Amino acid sequence: MPRRLDFLWLGFLRKIEIRYRLINSFILVSLVPLLISGLLAYRETTRATQDKVRAYSVQVAKQISQNLMLRMEKIEDISEELALSDKLQRLLANYYGDDDAAAAAARSGVARVLLDTFGSLPDVNQKYLLDRRRQVIDPQIFAPLASNISRVAEEAPDLSGRAWWTLYNGGHGQKSVAMLREIRFTGNNRPAGMLFVGVRPSYFFSIFEGVDLGYDSSLFIVDASDGAVVVQGRDTSFSSADPALLEGITASLGQRRNSDFISYTRADGTRFYAAIAQLPHTSWWVVSATPSDKLNADTRSVRDKIIAIGLLCFAASLVLSALIARSISVPLQRLVGAMKEAGSGDTTVRVEQAGGDEIAVLSRKFNEMAGKLQQNKEELEEQVALRTRELERANRKLEALSATDGLTGVANRRRFDEVLANELRRSVRSGHALALLMLDVDYFKKYNDRYGHLAGDECLRIVARVLQKSSRRATDLVARYGGEEFSVIIAESDTAHAVQQAENICQAIFALKLPHADSPFGYITASIGVASLQPDEETTSEQLLRIADQALYHAKYQGRNRVVLGSDATQML
Structure with missing residues (x-):
């Protein structure tokens, strides 16, 4: 009975020409997956785009955070050297001494020392020294500005020898960036005062130049303690962070995984994805926020392009399938695919050798060639590894000889x-x-x-x-x-x-x-x-x-x- 059914089924197919058999079978085999892939394209493309944006934006946020730390450390290193310098130590000792003339000279000397230290840094616009009572040691400073600086110093936490960065009102209605560092006498480690360095936001803004994530993304630095935006990129339309973003940052601190990428919804209902990276020893965070609707618009465009390209390829394949017999095209596709993989470096690939026609002969010759290539590749890798080890040993020996006296064995x-x-x-x-x-x-x-x-x-x-x-x-x-x-x-x-x-x-x-x-x-x-x-x-x-x-x-x-x-x-x- 099964043989009779097979004969009837095959007899029906034999009445149809081969090219139409190929076309009809290709439609059934190819069109259904194409329709399914079209339905799934939007969801898969959306997920892939989000993963790509997430990976790239997280790396950008971390890199910007590292660049910011380098710039902050430059100011910190200069201030640390100044705090430990003998010249400033002597001026502070005279300032607290009983000699009024020496104390007055010390006030003037402090201004000169600060100018000599930070005068060559164009982005440092304010530099002041405060005494133990958090009063500015500069008789010429405007009283409102001195009051603001003293208030910032009073609000500073226990510095414990570490620099502290914050925002402050510079007296002109705008927020400025400031670094504070405690100064102690090197002789007895007693408090001697505090160093206040005001830095223009442009010093950090240049880091954002040339960084464009696309999708209308925004790059900025936010102070998680009060939501103030410290520095921002091209988008300067806001001065404070959305409360939902601050809640997401706070929640990320308690998470063990995925704490560098969060999502939040603004009060107007707009949903955002944000990559975040904290600056060590501060409450500042680098944020790269991307609207989700921009991502979805892009993925919809990608989906339409995928479907269009798929339909075009499908039509072209139908034409080709009518001209090429399956008995020729399938083995050739397998052989071509194997050649591509071998051309990409995978010499372990092999193709099926069944049959006795020309394609089978080509397959056998290809397998022999791939085997020889694999053998040569392994031998070459072994030789390269051996030569690399020998070169490393020679370099280490040469480095030791270049720093050692040949006669005595000590340093040269x-x-x-x-x-x-x-x-x-x-x-x-x-x-x-x-x-x-x-x-x-x-x-x-x-x-x-x-x-x-x-x-x-x-x-x-x-x-x-x-x-x-x-x-x-x-x-x-x-x-x-x-x-x-x-x-x-x-x-x-x-x-x-x-x-x-x-x-x-x-x-x-x-x-x-x-x-x-x-x-x-x-x-x-x-x-x-x-x-x-x-x-x-x-x-x-x-x-x-x-x-x-x-x-x-x-x-x-x-x-x-x-x-x-x-x-x-x-x-x-």
Whole structure:
């Protein structure tokens, strides 16, 4: 019975020409999915567009947040250096002193220091110093402005050494951006006042330039504490955030997932999607808000285009299906598809080899070619990985050799210059002292002449080991300065510690009892010059080297095998 049905069914189809069979079957097979896809296109396209906008807007919000932090940190770094500077510390000490004349001079000096520090920054339009009572130290300031600044300082939270950013009324009816930082005396850590820096909103607005998400999106920064808009992009039609947005931001703080993308509805019924990113240590948020109706309008356009393109392709396919037999088109499509995947880099793809016609022969040859390509690809990747590892090892070895003295194994002069410059800058920022030891092996030329250069090289290696053993802290650096001279950088060290370490080195070298017949001491000894100071921004590496070198000269002049402390370039203790 089934065979009879098959015969009748196939007999009916055989009465129809092949091209019409292909066309009719293609209509049934293709039109139904096309109709279904058309019905689903709007929903799927809407979801895809929202996901794309979400991913892009979240990244934009985070990037803007990072750029804002960089700009804020620039102002914070400058203010921190000013707060710790010796000049400002002295002015504040005079201001609080009993000498009225010195206090008056300090008021004028504060204005000059602020102008010298922030005068080169065009976006800083206000800079004031407040005393312990939160009063502006500037007799020429307008009383209303001074009152506003004092009120902002009174409202500031416990800063705990950290900068605080806020909005304030600059006295001209508009909100301005301000940074406040507490100042303490470096000697006793007592409160000394507060630094107030007013920044034009344009300093941050330039970050928004060139950023366009489309869909009538708006970019702005909002203060979640009161809803005030701090900075905004092209759309300047509002000065405060919608309450629904603030509720969404507050709710996102308690969510573990998806807290960087929220939706809210304005009072007029307009629904928005917003990507948000908080600026650390502030109540400010970067917001990228997009109207949902704009997204839907765009997706409707995409849906119509998809349907139109689908219908066009469907019509073209009908024409092609009438000209190409299925027995030829399907295998060829499979082969072409496999070739495309292989051309994209997927050499693991294979095609069906059934049959004995020309297409089957092509399929077998393609599979053989893909197999060879896969094998060559694996071998090439293995060779690349091997060469990469070898190159990395060579680079690490070369980097170590470029910073190490080949004879003694300690740091070379190039490495010494880099570390000294870095430690000098770090010492200025931290306020800790920096010490430098300059060591010279006594009568080394005579030692070389008597015992030979090989013995002299071994002597230098022994001295280098003594220096490394005496410098156990990670921040200390032992370097060969040149010839028989060595140097030791001692970070965060007071004078007494530096001199004691130098004395220990002298004793350790003498304790080696390396014979030196041409030395009055009978053994290898060393002379050491010590430079120890608290550097400021004007101190240079050359000054520190000059003090240590002069101290070393005096150590030799006073008989060698001793330590001399240098106070400056001309006076030695």
